[in-house]
Amino acid sequence: MCGIVGLFLKNKSLEPELGNMMAGMLGTMCERGPDSAGFAIYRGGDAGHVKLTVRANSPKYNFASLAGEVSDAIGTEVGVTHHDTHAVFTVPTAAEAAARERIEAMGDGVKVVSSGSRMEIYKEVGRPDKVAKRFELQTMAGSHGIGHTRMATESAVTTDGAHPFSTGRDQCLVHNGSLSNHNGLRRKLVRKGLKFETENDTEVAAAYLTWRMSEGASLGEALEASLDDLDGFYTFVVGTESGFGVLRDPIACKHAMLAETDDYVAFGTEYRALAGLPGIEKARVWEAEPATVYFWERQ
Amino acid sequence: MPVVDLEATSLRSLNQLLHGPEEGTNETYFRIANPRGRHAVAVGLDAPVTVEIDGNVGYYCAGMNAHATVIVNGSAGVGVAENMMSGRVHVKGDAGASAGASGCGGLLVIDGNASGRCFISARGIEIVVKGSVGHMSAFMAQAGTLVVLGDAGEALGDSIYEARLFVRGGVKSLGADCIEKPVSDQHKCGLSKLLKEAGIGGEVDPAEFRRYGSARKLYHFHMDNLEAY
Numbered sequence: 001m002c003g004i005v006g007l008f009l010k011n012k013s014l015e016p017e018l019g020n021m022m023a024g025m026l027g028t029m030c031e032r033g034p035d036s037a038g039f040a041i042y043r044g045g046d047a048g049h050v051k052l053t054v055r056a057n058s059p060k061y062n063f064a065s066l067a068g069e070v071s072d073a074i075g076t077e078v079g080v081t082h083h084d085t086h087a088v089f090t091v092p093t094a095a096e097a098a099a100r101e102r103i104e105a106m107g108d109g110v111k112v113v114s115s116g117s118r119m120e121i122y123k124e125v126g127r128p129d130k131v132a133k134r135f136e137l138q139t140m141a142g143s144h145g146i147g148h149t150r151m152a153t154e155s156a157v158t159t160d161g162a163h164p165f166s167t168g169r170d171q172c173l174v175h176n177g178s179l180s181n182h183n184g185l186r187r188k189l190v191r192k193g194l195k196f197e198t199e200n201d202t203e204v205a206a207a208y209l210t211w212r213m214s215e216g217a218s219l220g221e222a223l224e225a226s227l228d229d230l231d232g233f234y235t236f237v238v239g240t241e242s243g244f245g246v247l248r249d250p251i252a253c254k255h256a257m258l259a260e261t262d263d264y265v266a267f268g269t270e271y272r273a274l275a276g277l278p279g280i281e282k283a284r285v286w287e288a289e290p291a292t293v294y295f296w297e298r299q
Numbered sequence: 300m301p302v303v304d305l306e307a308t309s310l311r312s313l314n315q316l317l318h319g320p321e322e323g324t325n326e327t328y329f330r331i332a333n334p335r336g337r338h339a340v341a342v343g344l345d346a347p348v349t350v351e352i353d354g355n356v357g358y359y360c361a362g363m364n365a366h367a368t369v370i371v372n373g374s375a376g377v378g379v380a381e382n383m384m385s386g387r388v389h390v391k392g393d394a395g396a397s398a399g400a401s402g403c404g405g406l407l408v409i410d411g412n413a414s415g416r417c418f419i420s421a422r423g424i425e426i427v428v429k430g431s432v433g434h435m436s437a438f439m440a441q442a443g444t445l446v447v448l449g450d451a452g453e454a455l456g457d458s459i460y461e462a463r464l465f466v467r468g469g470v471k472s473l474g475a476d477c478i479e480k481p482v483s484d485q486h487k488c489g490l491s492k493l494l495k496e497a498g499i500g501g502e503v504d505p506a507e508f509r510r511y512g513s514a515r516k517l518y519h520f521h522m523d524n525l526e527a528y
């Protein structure tokens with residue numbers, strides 16, 4: 001099972017509604033993945049700064065104090081916005097490495113979930129509609145986002161095991177399906193220097209894309225290459241700074257519906273997830289073709 | 300004429316209502332509003348009633364249908380009319396994967412396209428798709444007829460048994476043990492009858508179709524065929 005949703009807005013006037021629309025879509029997919037959920041949202045951002053999404057084990061964690069320590073460490077004031085167990089730290093791009101080092105030295109479950117000029121990733125264990133509410137997804141504005149509801153099959157139900165997985169700056173991956181060669185591939189990637197936090201198969205797919213891109217492949221090329229190197233069932237949705245992409249394996253057992261209007265492109269594992277979107281009655285709705293890379297990008 | 304609004308009535312109540320009609324009843328027409336992609340709408344019908352659904356449905360709509368006519372004024376998700384025994388299912392839009400899977404009888408008409416694995420493991424159902432069908436359609440189909448007015452995707456008829464496939468457009472590739480076969484007058488006659496039942500008799504010329512079926516080489520294990528299994 002597992003459910004995926006994605007929404008890419010073509011009409012900028014809908015941007016204030018992005019989170020609200022996504023929350024509705026994610027809520028509909030609760031039955032497909034009731035154990036945990038997550039989403040990546042793309043909003044704001046400027047060239048000189050990077051957003052680090054940081055998570056802790058408890059919503060009571062003192063992020064303000066951590067932000068103070070990071071500010072001291074890098075010698076610049078760090079912006080911080082708190083969302084339940086997560087917080088977004090805005091730091092000068094040049095100071096990213098130093099800020100990360102300071103944050104990760106905290107231990108105690110404090111981790112950097114993602115980095116990017118526009119991307120923020122939130123994920124937690126629990127029913128997807130409740131997870132979305134905890135992070136107040138319905139209030140978030142943005143240009144596009146992807147979300148996931150998880151029914152764990154490969155590894156434990158933990159926050160780390162929830163999707164999306166970051167594949168690099170401003171890039172993330174969600175997955176419906178299961179990979180059968182992830183252990184072998186993980187060993188290969190470890191030898192190439194990649195680090196893993198979980199036993200999760202999707203983390204391997206994310207690391208695989210990261211590795212391909214570090215070797216010079218574009219995201220599209222990395223996805224194409226995954227058709228040869230990843231064995232198993234999958235529908236992937238990837239988020240990038242400027243848009244999102246979709247890929248299904250050649251057998252295409254894992255469902256994937258797309259809808260497009262003049263205002264948006266939407267992805268849903270099931271049509272139900274799309275049924276509440278404005279103008280869906282007149283949208284072009286179709287099932288994604290197997291082994292075909294789809295991409296939508298902001299101009 | 301009962302109209303059931305699925306925003307106000309539970310799916311279970313709807314299906315129980317549709318399972319209710321007994322022989323000789325006057326209530327033979329039901330209309331369903333606001334399906335909004337819900338699964339298992341009008342499943343397991345076993346009476347000669349007509350059910351018209353206004354909107355898109357989710358998975359397994361009209362599954363296990365017997366005797367009833369189900370009309371979807373929209374598109375259908377995975378497994379529409381799967382395991383149909385008899386009756387008629389008409390999807391006015393597109394159909395998701397595995398349309399008519401394992402069907403034993405009845406007629407499924409799809410006005411738009413059907414996705415992958417249409418007519419998979421068919422056992423006697425007849426399907427007419429006015430658009431195209433996706434990959435691995437008619438996989439292991441045993442009996443029945445699939446008619447495609449458009450094109451067929453990759454690996455059509457892989458490991459097929461005795462089902463008949465008629466495609467008017469192109470076929471991306473044939474699956475293992477599926478070959479093109481000559482179209483006899485008898486085939487054209489049967490095809491013409493089926494097109495008429497689907498409501499497009501006279502509009503489409505049976506002579507425009509090519510026929511595909513089993514080469515019957517994979518029925519039994521043979522060492523020389525190992526690569527094809």
